[in-house]
Amino acid sequence: MAKLEIKDVHKSFGKNHVVKGINLSIGDGEFLCLLGPSGCGKTTLLRMIAGLTETDEGQIIINGKDMTDLPPDKRSNGMVFQNYALFPHMTVEQNIAYGLKRHRVPKDETKRRVQFGLEMVRLEGLGKRYPRELSGGQQQRVALARALVMNPDLLLLDEPLSNLDAKLRKEMRLEIRNIQKKLNVTTIFVTHDQEEALTMADTIAIMNGGVVEQLGSPLEMYEHPNTQFVASFIGGTNLIEGEVVTSEGNAVTVRCGKTMLRGLTNNTLTPGQKVITSQRPERLRLHANGETGGNCVRGKITTRVYLGASIRFVVEDEEGRNIIVDLPINEDLEIYKTGAPCFVIWDSDDCHVLDS
16 A cells, blocks of 8 residues: 555645646655756645645545545654754754654653654754754754654655755765665655755656656656656756657657657657657767767867866757767867867667657
């Protein structure tokens, strides 16, 4: 049985239909990321799961029970907000114990769970401090401990890392994921950061305009996007417009101006149909003389940028399109200077053909 089932859930604010008939099923112990741009409905969906926002239509079922009309305190969820929502006049221990006291958990059990929470988030010895005496990362850990000590059916996190600096964000991604795995708590994590989703999630639901555009593992999302939006939102990509020439099974030939490209598709396509090809910059290669057997485009290097582990080249092809190529720094790249002619090469397996 699924831990959480979302059945045809809708939500509007006035004339703004922000969640449009979403259906999701989340397994016990699964880590799901709701990923998408601002305004796509991901936080509204999370708040409906938490009971903080009422649904207009549909059902929210937790552990086989319909929770749609129940208030937050009847749902056994733990929630971590973007701003942590700590009580400034309470110590760390008091903040962590707040929910336990409201649920009248016995003092000895409360003390035990608070100590467990401090150890789980590595804040032993800081229980007597106040939030103002903690760093942003430590405050985030307190909020996480406060949610976890309630032994929630669902752990709900609404962009909890957005207020942290880049280095701390990466550390906390691993911290949260390790804790989640250790406790095996079913977790729903809202973010607009695709790197967070790729590194943390078992499953990603990419939302756009109030609907789920694609649901799958991080690998599936990156390697096999179903739509132009998914391809461009998850990682960088080169998009080239074209028209289907032949389509046999999942193998497609596309005419892109004067260029013929061969690629793969997850969709049913017909000759003459307008499409978009998507190719990841790190899957492309540069060659001085061109190659046969794959996709090959002639062009000129207009930009060369050092990125640390790689060098990014922008190549303007003969039809005026800019193609981004990321090559590992350990390759012999000195021949590829700004202004130099070159060929961009990539395999058909790395050319994803999408509906336009």
